[in-house]
Amino acid sequence: MRDDDARHETGGLTPFRDPLRIPPVLRPGRGGRGEDITVELEARSVRLHSQMPPSLTWTYDGHFPGPTIEVRRGQRVRVSWANRIEGPYPLAAGTAPLTVDGEPSTAQPGRGPDFIETKEVADLPAWSVTHLHGAVTGGGNDGWTENAVGVGDAQLSEYPNDQRSAMLWYHDHALNITRWNVLAGLVGVYLVRDEEEQALRLPSGEYEIPLVLTDRNFETDADGRPTGEVLHKVPRLSDPDPESGEPVVTIPFSGPYTLVNGVVWPHLEVEPRWYRFRLLNAANARVFDLALVDEDGELVQGVVHQIGSDGGLLPAPVPVDFDEGLPRLTIAPAERMDLLVDFGALRGRRLRLVNAPADAERPGDPARNVPFPQVMEFRVDRRPVRDRFVLPPVISSSFRRLTHDVPHRHRLVVLTPPGTVGGAGHPEIWEMVEVPEDSVTLGSDGVIQLTDAEGTTRTYRRVARTFDDTLAIRIAEGDHEQWSFLNLGGPTHPMHIHLTAFQLLGREPYLTEGFSPELGGTTSPVAFDASPGAGIPLAPNEQGWKDVVTVPAGQMVNVLGPYEGAQGRFMYHCHLLEHEDMGMMRPFAVLPREVMVFDHHSPDGGHGEH
Structure with a gap:
């Protein structure tokens, strides 16, 4: 397929053109001591796809997603989330009819016909509070929704990190406007390490990669090409109220473009060996039904294993054997999955992660509509490598099943x-x-x-x-x-x-x-x-x-x-x-x-x- 044809069929952007960005790693403290750190919230212009102008984005330390913060179990860390955001609000918000000519208009690029902009969103201040999702920490450090801070102020939080190894994540939690602040870019990964995880000798360093899934909609120009301006376009289920002028909105946001680590449909060069991917759904509402397919669109079997979920390691690996008759690897907003993928037998292949709902016609859930199924591409090197990793039969020997016998x-x-x-x-x-x-x-x-x-x-x-x-x-x-x-x-x-x-x-x-x-x-x-x-x-x-x-x-x-x-x-x-x-x-x-x-x-x- 020619580049121009691919762009036409995928909303003006070529899939798999840009490399995956990997956020920098921030490791507070040395020698087992806790340390005070500052993470600055800043407005930046970030290029989300090379064929699209940069998008105004709110970031942590200049990155979208923010830096991956990595700590050891029991290492007490104090974070100053410093609000340094300047400038206008970075997105336009509004509503559109649920359907136009039988098609879900809110899942299509651009504003579309009958878009009603919510003008008050443009006037919002940079008012934010950061919640460390999954953290065991006191209520005063948890990112209470009303305790947001304005520009020039800082939120001070302390995290004991006295909990099992797990993938946590941090994001905005400001009262009434979390949907827009998160869509503006305020998300990041936080990893807790412990001895049980270390003993497994899992793929690490460059072979352990966070994959932060989000979705976006963008304004389009006269030729239908995305301009980079982020839109929060949600379905309008009724005509505007005659008194307030505001429509009744109950269906959440769902954008046509999928981003991984802040890049629309990226690619990743991998070696033919085991990798560990820390998968996070940081989308406002999109449920991803993921499948791994080859160049011909055929499902790839037997190479993906899940070893952890939101709260830490699973007791044993769970094979993800994609099959036409079975649900995909389904991950809802805020869920995390710890995945091991074996590329060893796939030298020279191009594999694609796609969002392919097995039940796209699910009633009452328009967020399932997927106009563009692309997520990302893995490009496996042809050169053989020596990889000593062997998938262990037991992942967490400390795991104990809770039962009704617990008071x-x-x-x-x-x-x-x-x-x-x-x-x-x-x-x-x-x-x-x-x-x-x-x-x-x-x-x-x-x-x-x-x-x-x-x-x-x-x-x-x-x-x-x-x-x-x-x-x-x-x-x-x-x-x-x-x-x-x-x-x-x-x-x-x-x-x-x-x-x-x-x-x-x-x-x-x-x-x-x-x-x-x-x-x-x-x-x-x-x-x-x-x-x-x-x-x-x-x-x-x-x-x-x-x-x-x-x-x-x-x-x-x-x-x-x-x-x-x-x-x-x-x-x-x-x-x-x-x-x-x-x-x-x-x-x-x-x-x-x-x-x-x-x-x-x-x-x-x-x-x-x-």
């Missing part, structure tokens, strides 16, 4: 469908507390009945639904808790809990027809689906430590984890950033056990220890 408390969190009464068109997080049936009016707003797998029906009352509602969840430090996320309808929500890493206990199917969005409650119990074939087994790669879990409609997902190592006020939320900004975020607090004795007003929904 813990239960909490129910309901995720409501868009359009539920009182939600202003947006999905919400409802925290529920069990109550006697005769203490509430059935069929009323905020009252839900639930029939579980044992046939027991319980009645729940809503105690919180918005970010500013009462603090309803208080936890004694050191306790384990089971949180059950029940999605009553709408899109899949990747739910993230700050502070803790948890394990999935199970995914349960539920029949949700008994919930009435118009009433905001159940007219008949939401019931466990016991029909043949309805069971949902856990995937092998989600049976390790996690801090993000996907919750599809009609599922109750049960997670169990410890709340230890830090105290203070934290958050949990949907990691579709538009949902987070639109209200799908709630606080919780972890207190010393001795303080909990005097907690006399806690509508926290705890059902006792089990």
Whole structure:
């Protein structure tokens, strides 16, 4: 295919033209001592593709993504996140119709017809707070969403790093505007190392590479070529409100261009040997369904193995054997995957990582639309090399599976469908507390009945639904808790809990027809689906430590984890950033056990220890 033809078919840019950029590595401290470091937030012009003008980007230390910060377990690090951003806001935001001539307009390059710009976004200040996602650190260091700082100020955070080896990441978390600040470029990788990881002798140095996935949309010129101006274009689901002029928006951002480490569709020269890739989905909302294909588009089998997830190493390698009839390697926003790839038998080949949803027609989830499936290309050298690495059968010998035998408390969190009464068109997080049936009016707003797998029906009352509602969840430090996320309808929500890493206990199917969005409650119990074939087994790669879990409609997902190592006020939320900004975020607090004795007003929904 000629270069001009390739550009026409891929939105004006040639795929795999530019090399992958690898962020610099920042290792604070020497000799095991912690050290104060400063990371500056700066505005820079960054070229995201060589055929496109530079894009105004917000960066950490001048890099997008920011430098990879690497620490050792137990090494205490203090970071000054210094806001030095100057100049205008780096993107244009607005809405467009969900479809134009039958095509999803918001996933196509440029503003397109009927684009309505949100002018107030251009007036936003550089107001930012950095959250170290996955960190076990005190609430005052966690990047509380309202504690953002302006230009000339600095956020001071301390990270004990007393946690297992894992890939964390840092990103903006400013209240109401996280979706735009992250899209502006404020993301970076943070690696914690420990002795267990070191003993595995995994590929390292130039053979260990972070792959940070993001997606973007760009304004186009009169010839349809991208100009480099970043657009936050989201679907408009209704006409603008006649009073406020603002449309109701519930579907998150999804851009047509995929970037890896800040480059649109890059390539990477690799040797025919094992590599370790630290994969992060840092997109606002895009779920990537990844597959590895060869020059002819055929799936490549047997070379990819997952050895870790969000919270650290898996107990054993999980082979990723792509197959036409099976789901791809699916990674939702904020999830991480630790991958080993063996290029040893692929000398001289060109392999492509593509975003190829096995279920692109999934209803209710337009973010799945993929106009351009390209992600990146691997170019394997022809020259043989000597590689001594052998994939070990055991990855984490320290891993222990959590079970119901661990004393813990239960909490129910309901995720409501868009359009539920009182939600202003947006999905919400409802925290529920069990109550006697005769203490509430059935069929009323905020009252839900639930029939579980044992046939027991319980009645729940809503105690919180918005970010500013009462603090309803208080936890004694050191306790384990089971949180059950029940999605009553709408899109899949990747739910993230700050502070803790948890394990999935199970995914349960539920029949949700008994919930009435118009009433905001159940007219008949939401019931466990016991029909043949309805069971949902856990995937092998989600049976390790996690801090993000996907919750599809009609599922109750049960997670169990410890709340230890830090105290203070934290958050949990949907990691579709538009949902987070639109209200799908709630606080919780972890207190010393001795303080909990005097907690006399806690509508926290705890059902006792089990």
